[in-house]
Amino acid sequence: MSNWGPSSALKHFKVGEIIFSEGDPGDAAYIIESGRVEVAVSVDGQPFPLRILTSGDVLGEMAVMDTAPRSASAKAIEETVCVAISSRQISERIQGADPIVQLLVTTLLHRIRSTPQVTLSGHPKVATGMQQTSSDNDEVLDKMRLESELRAALDNRELHPHYQPLVDIQTRRILGFEALIRWNSDTHGHVSPGEFTSIAEETSLIIPIGQQTLQQACRDLAQFQTSCPDRPLFMSINVAPRQLAEKTFLSELQILVRQYELKSSQVKLEVTERVFMEDPVALENLKNCRQAGFHIALDDFGTGFSSLNYLTRFEVDGFKIDRAFVQELLTNSRSQVLLESMLKMAHGLGMQTVVEGVETEEQLQALQQSGCDIGQGYLFGKPLPFKAVQQLLEKAYKPSNS
Numbered sequence: 279m280s281n282w283g284p285s286s287a288l289k290h291f292k293v294g295e296i297i298f299s300e301g302d303p304g305d306a307a308y309i310i311e312s313g314r315v316e317v318a319v320s321v322d323g324q325p326f327p328l329r330i331l332t333s334g335d336v337l338g339e340m341a342v343m344d345t346a347p348r349s350a351s352a353k354a355i356e357e358t359v360c361v362a363i364s365s366r367q368i369s370e371r372i373q374g375a376d377p378i379v380q381l382l383v384t385t386l387l388h389r390i391r392s393t394p395q396v397t398l399s400g401h402p403k404v405a406t407g408m409q410q411t412s413s414d415n416d417e418v419l420d421k422m423r424l425e426s427e428l429r430a431a432l433d434n435r436e437l438h439p440h441y442q443p444l445v446d447i448q449t450r451r452i453l454g455f456e457a458l459i460r461w462n463s464d465t466h467g468h469v470s471p472g473e474f475t476s477i478a479e480e481t482s483l484i485i486p487i488g489q490q491t492l493q494q495a496c497r498d499l500a501q502f503q504t505s506c507p508d509r510p511l512f513m514s515i516n517v518a519p520r521q522l523a524e525k526t527f528l529s530e531l532q533i534l535v536r537q538y539e540l541k542s543s544q545v546k547l548e549v550t551e552r553v554f555m556e557d558p559v560a561l562e563n564l565k566n567c568r569q570a571g572f573h574i575a576l577d578d579f580g581t582g583f584s585s586l587n588y589l590t591r592f593e594v595d596g597f598k599i600d601r602a603f604v605q606e607l608l609t610n611s612r613s614q615v616l617l618e619s620m621l622k623m624a625h626g627l628g629m630q631t632v633v634e635g636v637e638t639e640e641q642l643q644a645l646q647q648s649g650c651d652i653g654q655g656y657l658f659g660k661p662l663p664f665k666a667v668q669q670l671l672e673k674a675y676k677p678s679n680s
């Protein structure tokens with residue numbers, strides 16, 4: 279059909295090339311990036327053009343939304359480049375939507391499909407840019423584009439974790455690392471992980487991304503460990519509620535730990551309090567992970583919305599206090615009181631504390647006095663690629679230094 283590989287989000291169509299035909303199953307929708315596409319229906323065996331779509335328009339979305347066969351054909355009338363949006367991407371969005379929105383979408387689709395599109399007696403109108411999008415829609419389309427490209431990036435193994443040191447706050451000795459995923463996209467350059475992980479977490483895309491990150495992080499931890507055989511290092515890995523809701527999460531993690539000859543206590547699962555508000559299966563799985571010896575750390579502690587009530591019912595091993603508190607530690611006495619209270623509470627519950635975002639010697643000194651256990655931040659090291667971490671460890675853990 280076209281000249282692109284299976285793991286590219288961008289699809290190129292030559293002049294005259296059929297993008298899809300009437301009656302085809304709806305396997306993808308498309309956002310036109312450049313070029314022009316004619317949409318036509320056949321009436322008495324003759325094609326009747328319905329409209330011409332151009333850059334920024336969406337086509338083929340109906341058959342993907344209600345899984346009915348294509349009700350029209352689409353043909354490139356210029357060299358055309360589209361971003362393909364898979365049917366799975368769209369159906370997950372619809373299934374995850376408010377039930378009222380789902381009903382409205384279904385009703386609307388039904389109405390559109392039952393309305394004749396061409397008046398046989400007259401000439402069908404050919405409209406240009408009928409689906410031209412508003413700026414609100416542009417944002418949605420950007421998100422869908424990024425999601426498609428992220429899927430392709432995953433297939434092409436363009437996603438890699440970097441590792442940021444976590445250090446003993448008193449001695450600055452490296453105790454472990456946090457795996458932080460990175461994506462260097464051909465089209466967008468460096469994409470912020472905050473942005474693309476939140477898109478991935480909205481759909482099941484986070485599951486394969488998470489599996490890949492867990493696998494790479496365990497494999498790399500085993501390598502790092504060979505550079506300092508005298509003491510165990512740990513790896514902190516961010517885990518989204520959707521990943522934990524997978525029945526096989528724990529068994530897959532256990533396979534990895536065995537494969538790379540690690541102890542389960544060397545793997546810390548970083549979760550946010552969202553996990554306490556979502557799927558009960560995810561929470562049950564988290565409990566089982568803890569029972570199996572994996573450490574659980576509550577990430578971004580102090581920034582969420584929930585009460586602390588969940589801590590009476592669910593035990594975790596540590597808190598990661600959000601960097602917002604450290605940023606203002608020396609300038610805002612309220613931040614200082616809050617941080618110290620959080621540290622006291624954590625220690626009262628027998629938990630370890632990690633303070634994120636330590637950037638200056640002054641902040642470090644204040645934290646050393648406040649009794650925090652572990653520090654993470656640019657002062658100790660930025661997230662680094664695998665090779666740089668290995669060099670760092672080899673330098674830091676030469677037998678003479680240990």
Ligand code: C2E
Nearest residue numbers: 457458459471472475491516517518635636637654655656
């Ligand atoms: P997070 O889990 O809270 O990660 C800590 C973020 O703080 C990282 O941002 C890290 O680079 C940044 N950071 C560390 N030290 C400092 C500092 O001293 N100053 C400042 N200004 N920033 C510091 P990053 O790498 O951009 O990641 C952003 C978020 O993306 C993460 O926040 C996490 O929520 C998410 N993320 C990253 N990797 C993964 C992943 O593998 N899976 C999932 N589900 N989410 C991930």
Ligand code: CA
Nearest residue numbers: 456516548577
């Ligand atoms: Ca984290």
Ligand code: CA
Nearest residue numbers: 577578598634
């Ligand atoms: Ca955090």
